[in-house]
Amino acid sequence: MILTTNDDEVWIIESEELVDGLMGMDVIVDGTVVGLDRLKADWIGVSSTGT
Helix, strand or coil, rough: CCCCCCCCCCEEECCCCHHHHHCCCCEEEEEEEECCEEEEEEEECCCCCCC
Protein backbone atom coordinates (compact mmCIF):
# COMPACT_ATOMS: atom_id res chain seq x y z
CA MET A 1 0.00 0.00 0.00
CA ILE A 2 1.23 3.49 -0.81
CA LEU A 3 0.09 6.29 1.48
CA THR A 4 0.26 10.00 0.66
CA THR A 5 0.09 12.35 3.65
CA ASN A 6 -1.63 15.73 3.78
CA ASP A 7 1.88 17.21 3.35
CA ASP A 8 2.31 15.21 0.09
CA GLU A 9 4.86 12.83 1.65
CA VAL A 10 4.71 9.33 0.17
CA TRP A 11 5.14 6.24 2.38
CA ILE A 12 5.14 2.56 1.50
CA ILE A 13 3.12 0.75 4.15
CA GLU A 14 4.05 -2.81 5.10
CA SER A 15 1.16 -4.56 6.82
CA GLU A 16 0.15 -8.09 7.71
CA GLU A 17 -3.50 -6.97 7.76
CA LEU A 18 -5.69 -6.99 4.66
CA VAL A 19 -6.06 -3.33 3.77
CA ASP A 20 -7.69 -3.47 0.32
CA GLY A 21 -10.96 -2.13 1.75
CA LEU A 22 -9.20 1.04 2.92
CA MET A 23 -7.93 2.11 -0.52
CA GLY A 24 -8.98 5.66 -1.34
CA MET A 25 -9.98 6.42 2.26
CA ASP A 26 -8.40 8.74 4.83
CA VAL A 27 -6.62 6.46 7.29
CA ILE A 28 -4.53 6.58 10.43
CA VAL A 29 -1.47 4.34 10.55
CA ASP A 30 0.32 3.43 13.77
CA GLY A 31 3.67 1.76 13.29
CA THR A 32 7.43 1.97 13.05
CA VAL A 33 9.59 3.61 10.40
CA VAL A 34 11.74 0.84 8.87
CA GLY A 35 13.34 2.73 5.98
CA LEU A 36 13.57 6.11 4.32
CA ASP A 37 10.06 5.75 2.89
CA ARG A 38 8.70 2.61 4.60
CA LEU A 39 6.47 2.14 7.60
CA LYS A 40 5.76 -1.22 9.26
CA ALA A 41 2.14 -0.84 10.33
CA ASP A 42 1.01 -2.20 13.69
CA TRP A 43 -2.52 -0.87 13.12
CA ILE A 44 -4.41 0.81 10.28
CA GLY A 45 -7.89 2.29 10.60
CA VAL A 46 -10.23 4.81 9.03
CA SER A 47 -9.71 8.36 10.29
CA SER A 48 -12.56 10.24 11.94
CA THR A 49 -13.20 12.10 8.66
CA GLY A 50 -13.55 8.74 6.93
CA THR A 51 -13.30 10.11 3.40
